[in-house]
Amino acid sequence: MEGKLVIPGELVTDKRMRLGPHVFVENGKIYSDAVGLAKIDRGIARVVPLQGKYMPKAGDVVIGIVVSEEYSYYIIDINSFYYSFVPKEEIRIPLRKGTIVSAKIVKVDEINAATLSDIRVFRGGEVLTISPVKVPRVIGKNASMLNLLKRGTGCSLMVGMNGRIWAKGGNIELLKKALAKIERESHLSNLTLRIQKMLEKEKQHTRR
Amino acid sequence: MEEIVYVNAEGRRIDGRKLDELRPIKIIPSVLSRAEGSAYIEWGQNKALVGVFGPREAIPQHIQDPTKAIVNYVYRMATFSVPDRKSPKPGRREIEISKVSGEALAKAIFVERFPNTTIDIYVHIFDSNAGTRCAALTAASVALADAGIPMRDLVSACAVGRAAGHIMLDLCKEEEDATDAVDMPLAIMPRTKEVVLLQMDGIISKEEWKEAFELGLKGCQQVYEIQKKALKRKYEEIAEEEAKAIEHVDKQLKEISENPELLRGGNK
């Protein structure tokens, strides 16, 4: 069952244990609700989805985009099932449609709507999107991959747990290529080394 | 008029199949970039595309259901998908198929997890030769999994029926036109064999129905195996490697939750 590829409705385990994300119980057995890898450790059964939307979690820091300004609140898109609503009184700087922000998820209610706090505004830059499932790979151990990307592309970067990345300055095209490579090859070993090679090669090619 | 031999002495049908054989089926997920989940299916001559969106906010507000997501299944046929050109306007048949197909999927999807939203499933048929609603539903199931929408099981569909006195699986158009034809589209959630779609056209006895239904269940199981392969194909080679990577990832996630500064690249 370790690392077994499963689809919705497939058995993860028939033993009793605690439930992690993306599994459900039926007749005493545990099944997957998504396409992903079934994992069992430390008494928890879960499935790591190989694709899918961002499921908000309290404590996560995310990158959001202001969708609109209403009379007393802002509507912010955090790449999930619902928009988040932030009362104006909680924000010191006025926000506009299209403003990019980082925010912390304070709580998530029973219908997966997230309450945000600690909103910080980015000036300029753009937003790139990757599958939320790949975020840890983009950051790497001790932020090793992220720092490699920053050095190799010259971009200022911040990664949100919701699969959004704020980037400014530097070689954004190269950054996009590197992110695409990480998404495609996230399962292969020595990913950091290969990204490093790719970034070095590009540097040689572009003599500005 | 020349008499059609629906089943010959060797038990072979008009297209050479045996009574319990499906037509060739090919399913490819993730074919459309703007849709959140998608699939393409070829089932015999049938060709269909499915695009899935959601769960997304249900608009207008008055259609929202505060207890669950609304499954909105829209089945349409292209004008040129049938022998006599069809009007582009949806006909009653398409509307009926949309209803029962949406209801079939609603049982499989964890709709209670997403109140006040809709899950939109758009299906279009581009070529047809009997069994389009089953092909569409089969592909829609794959598209939903492709979109990452949580489900208790896939929905696998298949038609079963009778022609010239023989109970047979997956009737083609010629067989559906037989004088004693019975056509029964059927869809199940394969693990529990719960029936989520059932319709019937024709006249049949209780005993024949049982024989047909049990054959239909076998057909749906075969369809399920094809759906499973289609979803797993993309990941098969990498699954083992990805499993190793996940351990790595877990440690990173723990690091990140303890030190959110890492999202900015830690200390430069």
Next chain:
Amino acid sequence: MRDDILWELRSDKVKELIKVSQRLDGRGLFEYRPVQIETGFSKNAHGSCRIRLGETDVIVGVKMDIAEPYPDSPDEGSITVGAELMPMASPVFEPGPPDQNATELARVVDRCIRESKAIDFKKLSIVEGEKAWFVFIDIYIANDAGNLFDASSLAALGALLDTKIPKLEDDKIVKGEYSGKLELSKKPLLTTFAKINGKIVVDPATAEEKAMDARLSIGTTEEALMSAMQKGGTGSFTQAEIEQCIELAFQKSDELRKFFKVG
């Protein structure tokens, strides 16, 4: 979630890059995305074609049917073009009857083919004043990644070149039998331009369509004649820009015609 907001952000990027003559996907200003063609996509259709232009995905099917000729042209048949922006193609398309965009698309593709005289309507006549062939061309947009006009025009041409004429017996259609292929004397195609920050680009992708001030589609034939022109969007073009587009349209459409082999 509607993806509008991300596109709006990207269109700022598009406008920035265009100032230095660059595009988001690294293409040249007058470069088309890769084209994939699949003909004979639907067996029930008399002719069909599926085109992928970059990630834009369009399927066209042709059905020929017999009907009474229009009173003002009793010795001619005709074509009818319909288009459907399928809701699967974009988070912002909704099911329902054709809206302004679908209608404009259908009519522009129609004019490009009709006015080019690629199909001789007189040859479609069966019995003068009573019966003629009507060629129904139906466009289905499966994925909108930009430039539906050119993708639809390519798919329509591919479907027409694939079209077999149903066999007639006593002026009635014999199902499943055909007598020859539909004749096209030329290959009309649309070439679409977007004007962004004062610069012209060919084959706009979605982010570029969001950023553009205006769009110009020109229908041409291989004889360097134009059979359609359509300006869209709320911006404007200068005469010089239009003339530049005309020259480019002849050139680019000839490149695309190579995809369609003769006969």
